[in-house]
Amino acid sequence: MSTILQDIETQIAGLKTSTTKSNTGIVREAGDGVVKIEGLSDVMLNEMIEFPGGLYGLALNLEETEVGCILLGDFTEVKEGTEVKTTGRLLQVPVGKSLLGRVVNTLGQPIDGKGPVKSDVSYPVEKVAPGIIKRKSVSQPVQTGIMAIDAMIPIGRGQRELIIGDRATGKTTIAIDTIINQANINKANEGKADFRPLYSIYVAIGQKNSNVARSIAVLEAAGAMEYTIIVSSPASESATNQYLAPFAGAAMGEWFMDNGMDALIVYDDLSKHAVAWRQVSLVLKRPSGREAYPGDVFYLHSRLLERSARVDEKNGNGSLTALPVVETQAGDVSAYIPTNVISITDGQIYLETDLFYQGIRPAISVGLSVSRVGSAAQIKAIKQVAGKMKGDLAQFRELAAFAQFGSDLDAKTKAQLDRGQRIVELFKQIQYKPLAVEIQVSSLWAMQNGYLDSVPVDRVKEFQLKLQDYMATRKEPVLAAIRDKKQIDKDVEAQLKAALDEFKTTFK
Amino acid sequence: MRLNKEARKVCRQLFRSSFTDGKLDAAKTSSLVGSIIEGKRRHYVDILKEYHRLVRLEAAKTHAVIESASALTPETGGKVENDLRARYGADLTTEFKVTPELIGGLRIKIGSDVWDGSVRHRLDRLSQQFSQV
Numbered sequence: 268m269s270t271i272l273q274d275i276e277t278q279i280a281g282l283k284t285s286t287t288k289s290n291t292g293i294v295r296e297a298g299d300g301v302v303k304i305e306g307l308s309d310v311m312l313n314e315m316i317e318f319p320g321g322l323y324g325l326a327l328n329l330e331e332t333e334v335g336c337i338l339l340g341d342f343t344e345v346k347e348g349t350e351v352k353t354t355g356r357l358l359q360v361p362v363g364k365s366l367l368g369r370v371v372n373t374l375g376q377p378i379d380g381k382g383p384v385k386s387d388v389s390y391p392v393e394k395v396a397p398g399i400i401k402r403k404s405v406s407q408p409v410q411t412g413i414m415a416i417d418a419m420i421p422i423g424r425g426q427r428e429l430i431i432g433d434r435a436t437g438k439t440t441i442a443i444d445t446i447i448n449q450a451n452i453n454k455a456n457e458g459k460a461d462f463r464p465l466y467s468i469y470v471a472i473g474q475k476n477s478n479v480a481r482s483i484a485v486l487e488a489a490g491a492m493e494y495t496i497i498v499s500s501p502a503s504e505s506a507t508n509q510y511l512a513p514f515a516g517a518a519m520g521e522w523f524m525d526n527g528m529d530a531l532i533v534y535d536d537l538s539k540h541a542v543a544w545r546q547v548s549l550v551l552k553r554p555s556g557r558e559a560y561p562g563d564v565f566y567l568h569s570r571l572l573e574r575s576a577r578v579d580e581k582n583g584n585g586s587l588t589a590l591p592v593v594e595t596q597a598g599d600v601s602a603y604i605p606t607n608v609i610s611i612t613d614g615q616i617y618l619e620t621d622l623f624y625q626g627i628r629p630a631i632s633v634g635l636s637v638s639r640v641g642s643a644a645q646i647k648a649i650k651q652v653a654g655k656m657k658g659d660l661a662q663f664r665e666l667a668a669f670a671q672f673g674s675d676l677d678a679k680t681k682a683q684l685d686r687g688q689r690i691v692e693l694f695k696q697i698q699y700k701p702l703a704v705e706i707q708v709s710s711l712w713a714m715q716n717g718y719l720d721s722v723p724v725d726r727v728k729e730f731q732l733k734l735q736d737y738m739a740t741r742k743e744p745v746l747a748a749i750r751d752k753k754q755i756d757k758d759v760e761a762q763l764k765a766a767l768d769e770f771k772t773t774f775k
Numbered sequence: 776m777r778l779n780k781e782a783r784k785v786c787r788q789l790f791r792s793s794f795t796d797g798k799l800d801a802a803k804t805s806s807l808v809g810s811i812i813e814g815k816r817r818h819y820v821d822i823l824k825e826y827h828r829l830v831r832l833e834a835a836k837t838h839a840v841i842e843s844a845s846a847l848t849p850e851t852g853g854k855v856e857n858d859l860r861a862r863y864g865a866d867l868t869t870e871f872k873v874t875p876e877l878i879g880g881l882r883i884k885i886g887s888d889v890w891d892g893s894v895r896h897r898l899d900r901l902s903q904q905f906s907q908v
Contacts, residue, residue, distance in 0.1 A: 285892070286891065288891075291887050291889045306886070307887055308886060308887045309887070309888075332829065332832055
């Protein structure tokens, strides 16, 4: 008995003498958010390093006698000779539903002044993407609410669709519209049995604070914030934080995917992300390659975008859809970062300055935009009405260029041109007003069945808006039928025909 | 300071050849340094500086700095030394320091490993835990 007691006593005594072993190093060089540390013999790659005053760094370069470390936070306090120690931890961010409606920084700390984020789960910022066994092909749609996209360049849950274009062509608007539309759908279907809500994460990388504030205001006004997490690392933040922000956002999105939910993540934008990573790499003295980007700039984006996936039922049946944004210079899609990201993603939405200034907004270039997997996710109703629209529109563009030279056109060509002009008009849409899928179907059905052919081109928009109003106020059962059946069967077709015939007589 | 490639290579060679049975050899290092100074090859000052750094880091691995709030009695000091030698090998050199900021307890640094049992360290940890809450 006494030996047992003694044993316990020695164990308790052992608890009191809390001598801890730690692995330390001394800062030898500091500047630009990067420090060189001597010592740290036990450090691991990507490990967090603790600096005095609650500051942390990440070990990125492990050299023979030195460690290159990037700092997460205010780096002006770090001086040569400062003692630092390893923590044995990887960088983690809080994840979970409590982040919805919040604006956080790269480390998951709130910056919206709404108090602390209550989350008891954390995910590592760098995580290996799900492998092939866990994955499933994309089959459910993400309704962006933008008719041109939903009809011609459909996006599926788990897809990675790049939004690419010059500055001020409406790239962010498309992303924000999509987020607003998800909120609208989530609200309309709340509580329904097999409805899968889509949560959104908007990662702002290297943007102007004013722009981020504006986007937040738009989302708040549309009531979309309650389904949205905003990760903001504006231009005034260190390059380190800008580099890590999309990975932090991806970790938050992965939590939804792992827990059987669907999430959408927007990386706005990856060109600035590449620039931030270039800065970090250059101050770490890593060798540079084309346009001074480091050699691993492709891997940087591929490992980030690979984390978007659709996983099978065994692994929760969740998904993470990514909408990366890339800004081009003077429409040059063959620059380094655009080609990289185009080759990683499952398609792109290409926005053109010319179209934008012609008043075609969203300025989507139909010829250069594709979606490689999304058509499998399109609902049947849209397929029925928009199946040939992309081809029609592409043909129209070709003919329109050709028709400028001559005035004598045969009847068939003329009909194609007329139809094309009306489709272009139909796809014009004002920003922050995403359309529900049933409204889109009814407008497209009207176009497909020639109801717009007799409407003058400059009145097509008016016709469409009035039709939308009419359908929403007078023919709600037809819309409900499209929404529930998700296809146009004989019954729905007859109802649509009756509705359109009636509307056509009132439209003057 | 950025050392050029060739100088760094020379440095590494020098450093590798200054070991006998896996331990730094004082006689070898001083003769190597002497020969470099005499040879006056290109960048020899930079080479020597880098070499000094490498040797300093290597030497620190077998050197223990024992800090305490007040001077240790010879018995306690001897006991600590013996314990450390048992753990880190007989060729460990020791250095005693008095650091009143520790308040109490010992802090031992060998290479980049630090064993911290000081009151200061525990207070720091406590304040950190409180600031997290």
